[in-house]
Amino acid sequence: MTLSNISIDGKRLLADLTKLREFGTYKTGVHRPTYSKIDMESRHWICERMREAGLTPEIDGVGNVIGRGEGDGPRVLLGSHTETQPYAGWLDGALGVMYGLEVARAVGHGVDVVSWADEEGHYSSFPGSRSYIGQFSEADIDAGRNKYDGISMRDALAAAGLAGRPRIAHQPGRYLGYLEAHIEQGDTLESTGEKIGIVTSIVGIWAYRIAFEGVQNHAGTTRMAIRKDAGLAAVKLIAAIDALFPTICAERTVWTVGRITLDPGAGSIIPGGAEVMFQIRDADPDVLLKLQNALETLVAEANLGPCRATLHNVSRSTPSLMDPEFQNALERAAERYAPGLHQRMPSGAGHDAQWLARVMPSAMLFVPSIGGISHHWSEDTSDEDIVLGCQVMAAAVAEILGR
Amino acid sequence: MTLSNISIDGKRLLADLTKLREFGTYKTGVHRPTYSKIDMESRHWICERMREAGLTPEIDGVGNVIGRGEGDGPRVLLGSHTETQPYAGWLDGALGVMYGLEVARAVGHGVDVVSWADEEGHYSSFPGSRSYIGQFSEADIDAGRNKYDGISMRDALAAAGLAGRPRIAHQPGRYLGYLEAHIEQGDTLESTGEKIGIVTSIVGIWAYRIAFEGVQNHAGTTRMAIRKDAGLAAVKLIAAIDALFPTICAERTVWTVGRITLDPGAGSIIPGGAEVMFQIRDADPDVLLKLQNALETLVAEANLGPCRATLHNVSRSTPSLMDPEFQNALERAAERYAPGLHQRMPSGAGHDAQWLARVMPSAMLFVPSIGGISHHWSEDTSDEDIVLGCQVMAAAVAEILGR
Numbered sequence: 001m002t003l004s005n006i007s008i009d010g011k012r013l014l015a016d017l018t019k020l021r022e023f024g025t026y027k028t029g030v031h032r033p034t035y036s037k038i039d040m041e042s043r044h045w046i047c048e049r050m051r052e053a054g055l056t057p058e059i060d061g062v063g064n065v066i067g068r069g070e071g072d073g074p075r076v077l078l079g080s081h082t083e084t085q086p087y088a089g090w091l092d093g094a095l096g097v098m099y100g101l102e103v104a105r106a107v108g109h110g111v112d113v114v115s116w117a118d119e120e121g122h123y124s125s126f127p128g129s130r131s132y133i134g135q136f137s138e139a140d141i142d143a144g145r146n147k148y149d150g151i152s153m154r155d156a157l158a159a160a161g162l163a164g165r166p167r168i169a170h171q172p173g174r175y176l177g178y179l180e181a182h183i184e185q186g187d188t189l190e191s192t193g194e195k196i197g198i199v200t201s202i203v204g205i206w207a208y209r210i211a212f213e214g215v216q217n218h219a220g221t222t223r224m225a226i227r228k229d230a231g232l233a234a235v236k237l238i239a240a241i242d243a244l245f246p247t248i249c250a251e252r253t254v255w256t257v258g259r260i261t262l263d264p265g266a267g268s269i270i271p272g273g274a275e276v277m278f279q280i281r282d283a284d285p286d287v288l289l290k291l292q293n294a295l296e297t298l299v300a301e302a303n304l305g306p307c308r309a310t311l312h313n314v315s316r317s318t319p320s321l322m323d324p325e326f327q328n329a330l331e332r333a334a335e336r337y338a339p340g341l342h343q344r345m346p347s348g349a350g351h352d353a354q355w356l357a358r359v360m361p362s363a364m365l366f367v368p369s370i371g372g373i374s375h376h377w378s379e380d381t382s383d384e385d386i387v388l389g390c391q392v393m394a395a396a397v398a399e400i401l402g403r
Numbered sequence: 404m405t406l407s408n409i410s411i412d413g414k415r416l417l418a419d420l421t422k423l424r425e426f427g428t429y430k431t432g433v434h435r436p437t438y439s440k441i442d443m444e445s446r447h448w449i450c451e452r453m454r455e456a457g458l459t460p461e462i463d464g465v466g467n468v469i470g471r472g473e474g475d476g477p478r479v480l481l482g483s484h485t486e487t488q489p490y491a492g493w494l495d496g497a498l499g500v501m502y503g504l505e506v507a508r509a510v511g512h513g514v515d516v517v518s519w520a521d522e523e524g525h526y527s528s529f530p531g532s533r534s535y536i537g538q539f540s541e542a543d544i545d546a547g548r549n550k551y552d553g554i555s556m557r558d559a560l561a562a563a564g565l566a567g568r569p570r571i572a573h574q575p576g577r578y579l580g581y582l583e584a585h586i587e588q589g590d591t592l593e594s595t596g597e598k599i600g601i602v603t604s605i606v607g608i609w610a611y612r613i614a615f616e617g618v619q620n621h622a623g624t625t626r627m628a629i630r631k632d633a634g635l636a637a638v639k640l641i642a643a644i645d646a647l648f649p650t651i652c653a654e655r656t657v658w659t660v661g662r663i664t665l666d667p668g669a670g671s672i673i674p675g676g677a678e679v680m681f682q683i684r685d686a687d688p689d690v691l692l693k694l695q696n697a698l699e700t701l702v703a704e705a706n707l708g709p710c711r712a713t714l715h716n717v718s719r720s721t722p723s724l725m726d727p728e729f730q731n732a733l734e735r736a737a738e739r740y741a742p743g744l745h746q747r748m749p750s751g752a753g754h755d756a757q758w759l760a761r762v763m764p765s766a767m768l769f770v771p772s773i774g775g776i777s778h779h780w781s782e783d784t785s786d787e788d789i790v791l792g793c794q795v796m797a798a799a800v801a802e803i804l805g806r
Contacts, residue, residue: 186624203623207670218777219659220606220684220751221589224649226775231660232645239642242635246627256622257634258670260663267610267661267680267717269778277670281623314670348623372629374621375672 004398006106010387013102016049017386020082020098021090029377030090033148034083034122035063035156042082046097046115053105055113061165062131062141063117063157067101069109074401077178077360078103078393079114081128081352086148089183089379093119095367095386096181103394110401112175116352122146123153129352131167133359170359176400177326177361180353181393183381187372188345195385196334196342196392197366198327202354203252203346204319206288207279210237210299214307216264216272231262231271233307238276240298248294250287252346255280283319283346319346320354326363326400333395334365338388365393407801409509413790416505419452420789423485423501424493432780433493436551437486437525438466438559445485449500449518456507458516464568465534465544466520466560470504472512477804480581480763481506481796482517484531484755489551492586492782496522498770498789499584506797513804515578519755525549526556532755534570536762573762579803580729580764583756584796586784590775591748598788599737599745599795600769601730605757606655606749607722609691610682613640613702617710619667619675634665634674636710641679643701651697653690655749658683686722686749722749723757729766729803736798737768741791768796 023042024032032039043065047057050067057067065082069075080096093115100113116128123144130136144153157163184190189197214230238257245255256279263273280291295311302309327344334342347364356362367389370380426445427435435442446468450460453470460470468485472478483499496518503516519531526547533539547556560566587593592600617633641660648658659682666676683694698714705712730747737745750767759765770792773783 184624185621186626187629188626205623205671216779217775218588218752219661219682220608220657220753221587221772221777222657222751222775223589223591223655224652224657226590229659231663232641235638235641235645235660235663238635238638242638249627252626254623254625254627256632256671256673257638257665258622258672258674259665259668260634260638262660262662265662267682268608268659269661270659271661279622279670348625349621350623369624372620372625374624376619 004395004403006394006398006403008102008106008390008394013098013387013390014383016098016101017094020094026087027377028090029088029379030084031087032084033086034118034120035160039083040160043115046082049101050113053101055104058168059162061162061167062127062136063160063162064128064132064168065115066168067113069112071109073110074176075110075112075174076397076400077112077114077175078397079116080180080182081119082115083118083120083122085120085375087377088375089377091183091379091381092374093182095183099181099390099393102390103397106394107398107401107403111397119352122148123156126352126355129355133170133355135355175360177323177363178353178356179326179363179393179397180351181365181367181389182351183369183374183379184366185349185369185374187369189366189368190370190372192343194341194343195338195368195388197345198330198334198342199322199347199364199366200327200344201283201322201346202320202351203281203283203348204285204288204317205279205281205350206292206316207314208295209312209314210276210278211310211312212274212307214272217270219268219270222270227270228306229270230274230307233302233305233309234260234274234276237298237302237309241295244294244298245291248290250282250284253280253282253287253291254348281348285319317350320357322357322363323361326361329396329399330363330365330392332399333392336395337392365389407798407806409797409801409806411505411509411793411797416501416790416793417786419501419504420497423497429490430780431493432491432782433487434490435487436489437521437523438563442486443563446518449485452504453516456504458507461571462565464565464570465530465539466563466565467531467535467571468518469571470516472515474512476513477579478513478515478577479800479803480515480517480578481800482519483583483585484522485518486521486523486525488523488778490780491778492780494586494782494784495777496585498586502584502793502796505793506800509797510801510804510806514800522755525551526559529755529758532758536573536758538758578763580726580766581756581759582729582766582796582800583754584768584770584792585754586772586777586782587769588752588772588777590772592769592771593773593775595746597744597746598741598771598791600748601733601737601745602725602750602767602769603730603747604686604725604749605723605754606684606686606751607688607691607720608682608684608753609695609719610717611698612715612717613679613681614713614715615677615710617675620673622671622673625673630673631709632673633677633710636705636708636712637663637677637679640701640705640712644698647697647701648694652694653685653687655751656683656685656690656694657751684751688722720753723760725760725766726764729764732799732802733766733768733795735802736795739798740795768792
């Protein structure tokens with residue numbers, strides 16, 4: 001195994017990222033919702049950059065931007081996504097797409113670049129990467145709806161000028177694999193002072209809706225002893241989860257109550273209904289199953305109280321393993337450019353790579369997030385860390401391509 | 404003290420209540436929002452009934468319907484309210500207004516009848532009775548806004564044909580006092596098998612907004628150890644209230660969390676903010692103060708955790724005492740018509756009587772609520788209990804008037 005001496009151009013990379021930030025600037029971050037006017041302008045700008053890098057760009061029928069090179073020989077696909085969460089950070093997926101562009105320029109032949117559409121899920125769940133691997137049907141497009149304004153995905157695609165365009169599908173055999181860089185979005189690297197995370201797996205997310213049914217009544221005239229307060233039942237269950245889960249979880253397990261809704265939600269009415277959105281994430285399916293069993297027990301115990309509690313599974317994604325050989329290549333490159341300052345780690349967030357991994361070897365590289373902040377306009381990574389991460393990616397890609 | 408032999412006409416009373424239910428029937432209940440078309444139709448219908456009963460009806464500039472008799476001699480004011488909560492019960496305040504009408508017919512001279520506007524607070528807090536006692540200014544009308552659809556109180560009054568009408572004000576000396584009948588809205592009478600509640604006081608309601616400030620972050624990439632989950636902080640405080648308050652409250656104290664809001668309220672985002680609407684009710688100001696002190700301590704303890712908790716007082720009403728002589732008159736009448744089946748009790752809900760009590764002796768009588776249910780279309784009271792309550796009210800009024 002020889003290590004190539006390919007070098008990226010850090011200034012050029014930072015200039016591209018800074019230019020991309022101008023599409024929808026919000027404070028020091030970006031507001032660039034999928035298929036919005038500014039999002040489409042940014043996709044056309046990416047096409048120009050791809051063309052300059054010697055790639056033939058195409059925006060397909062679901063909004064994926066793919067820049068492909070000509071000729072034979074081993075080839076990899078690099079990328080991520082460029083739309084953002086509302087009023088969110090400038091790096092997030094943009095970093096991985098601009099890394100792809102810079103690596104294509106630095107490594108040359110053999111690197112295709114992609115910006116997957118709507119990884120942030122404005123209209124659906126990973127429509128871009130799922131479309132590419134053949135797991136997003138026309139019916140899925142029909143069903144897509146913007147979660148903020150309710151606009152249908154079809155209408156949004158038409159307004160973006162994409163109606164009727166073909167969708168690009170994976171060609172088996174074209175690529176050795178897929179590599180995606182991303183900011184960590186957590187503080188693990190920052191807290192250890194490390195610079196590169198080599199992703200071992202992308203966690204499974206098991207999400208639940210927990211519904212509570214009590215009896216709505218007057219908050220002044222109903223004695224405490226006879227109340228069937230659905231909101232209180234919900235609070236007690238969440239408190240029980242908070243007490244139990246730390247004693248049975250794995251090292252990196254996380255769980256979150258993202259929403260609590262009381263019905264009707266008025267100050268002087270005892271809630272007759274309550275709903276809790278809850279999710280668990282772990283890279284190990286056995287851990288997920290163990291926690292789900294514990295959750296089921298807690299819900300059963302809640303049913304011994306005055307309200308009825310029911311557990312509904314909303315989604316259950318399988319943890320996705322990253323390719324071991326790609327991980328090794330990334331680790332060798334990391335050790336060369338950031339000796340001792342890298343670690344293998346699971347990804348707590350979902351990424352397009354989890355879908356690409358179903359059709360080809362896939363891997364991910366993380367760079368540090370300042371303060372662990374993401375999905376907020378203040379999200380940032382130091383210039384040095386941005387450049388270092390791209391150099392590591394370029395070196396790994398060069399090794400994979402046999403340069 | 405002689406007890407009069409005045410008898411009410413139970414059939415006529417039930418026929419009136421049944422007719423009034425037709426204005427906005429919803430299932431077995433009523434949907435009759437303040438100043439709506441159907442609400443105004445019902446107010447005009449009440450005017451007709453008042454006129455038949457020998458009273459001169461008037462709808463004033465805030466929507467109060469008052470029927471006044473001519474001549475001298477002692478006089479009392481009887482009533483309640485006739486608009487309803489959304490899709491709520493047919494009795495609630497309607498019972499007290501129809502009692503007033505029936506007592507006016509049975510007792511004759513000396514009984515004025517009123518339906519106060521918007522006791523249910525669609526636009527403001529007790530605008531009808533507060534207007535009458537001079538505690539609801541033109542600026543208060545300007546500030547009134549429908550809490551469901553945002554329509555201004557001015558626009559609603561204009562649409563109801565009430566713009567520019569004078570508002571009827573209390574004339575000191577006109578009345579010996581005010582009496583209001585109401586369904587209990589709780590299950591105290593039903594659970595003891597009693598028929599009449601004689602209200603000793605209307606509870607004070609101390610309402611709070613408890614705000615929690617944490618750090619919004621990604622639900623997948625942020626380790627549990629470093630989270631500042633505002634939603635979890637809110638849940639822990641509510642659970643602590645639930646553990647502590649039963650050990651320090653009074654016999655009839657009630658407290659309620661009516662709403663919990665997590666910000667931003669998405670499944671994959673750790674809430675950076677949370678807000679809890681909380682209220683405590685008791686007839687004893689010392690009990691309210693003790694519980695508020697305990698709440699302040701719990702909030703201070705919550706601040707030892709990773710999030711900042713702040714307690715904001717939203718409102719703090721003083722418990723309102725009912726007139727002892729009127730209570731005695733109601734008790735004598737109750738003992739005559741329902742011997743042994745009555746009790747003195749505080750009102751856990753607010754009522755117009757708490758405002759009238761500021762300008763004249765006031766009292767309230769409760770009849771049982773089936774299942775303790777109120778503010779729901781299934782709210783009900785047996786015909787026998789409805790008729791019995793009115794007979795007790797009539798006898799008490801006759802005694803107060805010296806008949």
